[in-house]
Amino acid sequence: MQKTARQPRLSASRINQGGGYWIWYVLPALIVYIMFMAYPMLDSVRLSLYDGTTGEFAGFANYVTLFTDPDTAARFWGAFGNTWVFFAYHMLVQNMLGMLFAVILTNRTMRGRGFYQTIIFIPVTIAVMVTGYLFKLLLNPSFARYALQDMGLGALARPWLGKEETALHVVSLVSVWQWVGIPTMMFVAGLQGISEDLMEAADIAGANSWQTFWYIKLPLVMPVVGMIAILTFVNNFNAFDIIYSMTGPKGQPNYSTDLIGSLFYRVGVVGDHPISNPNPGLGAAISTSVFLMLLAGVIPTLRATQSKE
Amino acid sequence: MRIFTALLLAGMLLLGLLPLMAQAAEPVKLTMGSWRSDDVAQVSELMAKYKEMTGVEIVFEPTVPNQYNPTLELQLKNGTGPDLMYARSYAVGQKLYEAGYFMPLDDVAGLEANFPAAALDGWRAADGKMFAVPYAAVSQITYYNKGMFAENGWEVPKTFEELLTLAQAIKDKGIEPFANGIASDWDILECVFLGMLPNYVGGIDERAKYEAGEKKMNDEAFLKALTDYAALTKFFPDGFESIGNEDGPALLGLGRAAMFIDGSWTVGMFNEYEDLDVGYFAIPAPEGNTPGLCFHTDMGIAGNTATKHPEEVKAFLSWLATPEGANTAASYLPGGFYPMINNPAELTDEKAKEIQALGEGKVLDSRFIWSKLVDMYTVMVDQLNLIARGETTPEAAAEVFAAEQAKALGQ
Numbered sequence: 215m216q217k218t219a220r221q222p223r224l225s226a227s228r229i230n231q232g233g234g235y236w237i238w239y240v241l242p243a244l245i246v247y248i249m250f251m252a253y254p255m256l257d258s259v260r261l262s263l264y265d266g267t268t269g270e271f272a273g274f275a276n277y278v279t280l281f282t283d284p285d286t287a288a289r290f291w292g293a294f295g296n297t298w299v300f301f302a303y304h305m306l307v308q309n310m311l312g313m314l315f316a317v318i319l320t321n322r323t324m325r326g327r328g329f330y331q332t333i334i335f336i337p338v339t340i341a342v343m344v345t346g347y348l349f350k351l352l353l354n355p356s357f358a359r360y361a362l363q364d365m366g367l368g369a370l371a372r373p374w375l376g377k378e379e380t381a382l383h384v385v386s387l388v389s390v391w392q393w394v395g396i397p398t399m400m401f402v403a404g405l406q407g408i409s410e411d412l413m414e415a416a417d418i419a420g421a422n423s424w425q426t427f428w429y430i431k432l433p434l435v436m437p438v439v440g441m442i443a444i445l446t447f448v449n450n451f452n453a454f455d456i457i458y459s460m461t462g463p464k465g466q467p468n469y470s471t472d473l474i475g476s477l478f479y480r481v482g483v484v485g486d487h488p489i490s491n492p493n494p495g496l497g498a499a500i501s502t503s504v505f506l507m508l509l510a511g512v513i514p515t516l517r518a519t520q521s522k523e
Numbered sequence: 524m525r526i527f528t529a530l531l532l533a534g535m536l537l538l539g540l541l542p543l544m545a546q547a548a549e550p551v552k553l554t555m556g557s558w559r560s561d562d563v564a565q566v567s568e569l570m571a572k573y574k575e576m577t578g579v580e581i582v583f584e585p586t587v588p589n590q591y592n593p594t595l596e597l598q599l600k601n602g603t604g605p606d607l608m609y610a611r612s613y614a615v616g617q618k619l620y621e622a623g624y625f626m627p628l629d630d631v632a633g634l635e636a637n638f639p640a641a642a643l644d645g646w647r648a649a650d651g652k653m654f655a656v657p658y659a660a661v662s663q664i665t666y667y668n669k670g671m672f673a674e675n676g677w678e679v680p681k682t683f684e685e686l687l688t689l690a691q692a693i694k695d696k697g698i699e700p701f702a703n704g705i706a707s708d709w710d711i712l713e714c715v716f717l718g719m720l721p722n723y724v725g726g727i728d729e730r731a732k733y734e735a736g737e738k739k740m741n742d743e744a745f746l747k748a749l750t751d752y753a754a755l756t757k758f759f760p761d762g763f764e765s766i767g768n769e770d771g772p773a774l775l776g777l778g779r780a781a782m783f784i785d786g787s788w789t790v791g792m793f794n795e796y797e798d799l800d801v802g803y804f805a806i807p808a809p810e811g812n813t814p815g816l817c818f819h820t821d822m823g824i825a826g827n828t829a830t831k832h833p834e835e836v837k838a839f840l841s842w843l844a845t846p847e848g849a850n851t852a853a854s855y856l857p858g859g860f861y862p863m864i865n866n867p868a869e870l871t872d873e874k875a876k877e878i879q880a881l882g883e884g885k886v887l888d889s890r891f892i893w894s895k896l897v898d899m900y901t902v903m904v905d906q907l908n909l910i911a912r913g914e915t916t917p918e919a920a921a922e923v924f925a926a927e928q929a930k931a932l933g934q
Contacts, residue, residue: 355762356774376706376764464901466708467764468908483593486901487709489615490592 255505262502266493276499290500292469293477296382300473301450303386304393309442311390312397317427319398320405331402335395342392346459349388350375375461378470385471389456393449397442404435440519444512451508454479474504551835552580556598556608558591559822561791562857569855573842579835581607599624602829606836610655610825612645613893619825620654626826627652631837634844641727642863645820645889655823656843658852659860663718663817664881666775666783666793669802671698677781679802683722683751683809690758693781700758702780704766705908712904714768715784716752717890721815722808723748726886733928734895740928741921749910749917751809756911764912775799787859787878803874805881815886819893820863898931899924 265272281287315334319327337345352358359371374384408431416426432439454475457465463480465472482497484490557566563583570581584605586594592615598604599619610616610625619625628634629652635643638657646655667679675696680686690700705711723744724730732738739745760766760780772789774780776796784806793801808814824843826836842848846864853862858875861867870876892899906923909915 354765354770356760356766356770356779359762371762373762373765376704376762376766462706462708464708466706467912468905484590485593487589488592488611488900489618489897490596492593492596 258498259502261494262498264495266495272495276495279496280499280503289469289472289477293472293474296471297451297473299382300386300453301447303390304446304450305443308390308394309397309446311394313401315398316401316405319402334398337392338395342455343459345388345392346456350460353384376467378467381461381467382471385456385460388460400438400442401435404438405431408434437520440515443515443519447511448508451504474500550578550580551832552582553607553832553835554582554584554605556595556605557583557585558588558609560585560587565855565857569852581839604827604829606827606830606832607839608825608827610646610823612820612823612889614897616646616655616823617648620648624828625654626828627654628656628840629653631841631844637844637846637864639863639865642820646823655825656840657820657863658824658843659822659856660863661819661821661860662787662878662882663714664787664878665804665806666785667802667804668775668778668781669800671778671781679804680807683807686807687754694758699760699774699780700782702771702774702783703759704763704770705911706765707768708904710768710785711907711911712900713890714786716907718784718806718817719752720748720891721817721886721888722806722812724891725813726815726888730888730891736932736934739925741925745924746917746921747809749920753910753917759911790859790874790878791857803878803881805885813886815888816882817890818882818887819889896928896931899927902927
């Protein structure tokens with residue numbers, strides 16, 4: 215009792231004097247974060263331990279089903295593999311194109327930069343559903359054939375989205391087309407921040423443009439590269455809408471475009487058509503597994519690319 | 524400051540009470556859930572008529588078809604479900620009744636007497652009680668371009684063998700015989716294969732044998748159906764892997780394809796194509812088989828057990844179960860949907876009448892798997908896709924069907 219009485223009393227002025235005033239700035243964001251991010255996420259982890267149909271506690275049964283039931287495991291690993299392919303396209307094609315565009319756009323001799331920047335960025339502003347349906351029509355041979363034949367490109371009228379061999383690659387490239395503007399803009403901002411003095415020094419030292427890029431520009435935008443890598447990683451492992459609009463929630467054809475996102479939607483939210491038998495427990499097990507995998511991927515990337523201040 | 528707060532609170536309280544005070548005077552307003560987002564105009568007219576008669580307003584609030592089941596289930600679970608709603612027949616509807624969301628309708632007078640047994644069967648729960656009033660049925664048929672047929676001297680085929688010969692002749696002309704594809708992942712089963720099936724396995728009595736496990740889905744009849752289906756897919760358009768159900772009417776309408784196997788509900792879609800004179804024929808049976816037609820008990824209307832206005836809901840359902848109500852409702856149905864009441868009034872739409880006539884003298888049945896084998900849906904779609912792609916054989920698919928049938932029946 216005595217000990218407690220001796221402690222300074224908590225009051226607003228006390229907090230401010232003690233330098234704890236920052237709490238008031240953090241609190242609103244913290245409350246929103248806990249309510250809309252942390253709590254739902256933890257609740258999803260909790261849900262993954264309950265039976266999807268009866269709602270009873272089931273321990274790790276959902277995880278056991280997910281990884282050992284042959285049908286379920288085949289779908290999960292299929293979707294997992296597809297998601298990596300989808301991610302690889304964004305990491306390699308989208309981000310490298312973004313870097314290329316950014317280097318060209320920030321070149322001192324570049325003319326009409328605003329125009330090209332706008333063109334590259336416009337697809338980002340279009341709803342994914344719209345992009346998806348437009349490309350679905352463009353890639354449909356029964357409608358595109360006539361226009362393609364007029365251009366002498368009749369051989370290109372193929373069921374790109376209907377073949378298992380091509381569907382995932384085509385969907386990935388459409389998504390790359392849509393989102394390439396984001397890394398471009400971020401790299402442009404990063405490259406513009408590089409001091410002109412450094413460039414001049416490089417010129418004087420006789421560095422060619424490749425050397426300037428490799429030894430000066432790239433190391434200086436590395437933190438941006440890291441951020442982009444993480445954003446790409448996280449966004450692609452959550453991708454769903456482009457699949458839903460282009461090939462359908464089953465990841466047609468024959469599950470070849472099934473991503474973690476579409477699998478989760480099918481298993482956890484809607485269930486099989488037409489019976490509609492969603493299993494929220496199993497769905498939560500999928501999302502929790504993927505969350506842990508993402509975490510394992512993001513933390514090392516952050517460590518490797520973000521310089522310690 | 525305190526006065527301001529007090530005034531604010533009083534104001535809010537008043538605002539909160541307003542709806543309560545108003546409710547007493549306002550007429551009853553019910554909501555109706557549905558998967559027929561295309562039918563807002565027709566159903567709203569029917570509801571206007573109903574309001575004229577009874578003073579009860581029913582607001583039609585449809586969801587897009589492929590989202591209806593999960594959305595409705597979520598609404599019912601959370602207590603925000605509509606007062607009245609379209610109920611899927613058989614297993615999908617039964618599940619919601621068993622969960623306690625649908626009113627039992629055993630006290631609706633005339634329901635049992637006014638509809639044929641086959642129609643009632645779709646919405647009868649395991650405990651023998653009805654959970655919805657049969658509203659409309661659909662069928663799966665072949666649409667064809669009449670003008671194109673007349674121009675080339677092609678005749679409507681009488682047997683499945685004739686259909687294949689005709690398809691070859693059409694293909695030789697450089698026209699796609701069928702506008703069907705596999706990209707949508709549902710019509711290949713629901714419209715094409717389940718549309719063909721009554722020609723091979725027969726009607727409701729035969730279906731019952733498969734549902735009891737007496738007959739296996741790799742028997743001769745099924746193998747023949749799958750083999751014929753495989754032959755049919757050879758005449759699907761170039762690039763059929765990318766063609767979805769929504770592309771079919773366009774391909775037929777633009778004269779790029781000659782025939783399209785689809786549901787009767789699509790009939791209105793062809794009105795957009797002024798040059799197209801569309802005709803209809805039932806998917807023909809192979810030589811020697813009894814012709815059948817998939818006449819599917821599709822739409823029923825159920826009442827929500829959690830409604831605030833149970834009397835008005837029951838009153839609407841009772842009205843719908845009378846010959847007068849059913850026929851009035853039927854006159855507002857869009858083309859391609861058929862009333863199921865005994866001795867229905869004659870349809871006014873000529874096209875709808877023509878399609879209805881396709882069922883005369885044939886064995887009629889609902890979709891084969893809807894009643895007890897609906898768990899097989901995804902596996903069947905997947906197998907049919909593989910056959911169309913040439914990646915599996917009818918024999919191998921039949922084995923998968925039989926194995927899945929045993930699993931679905933718990934054998």
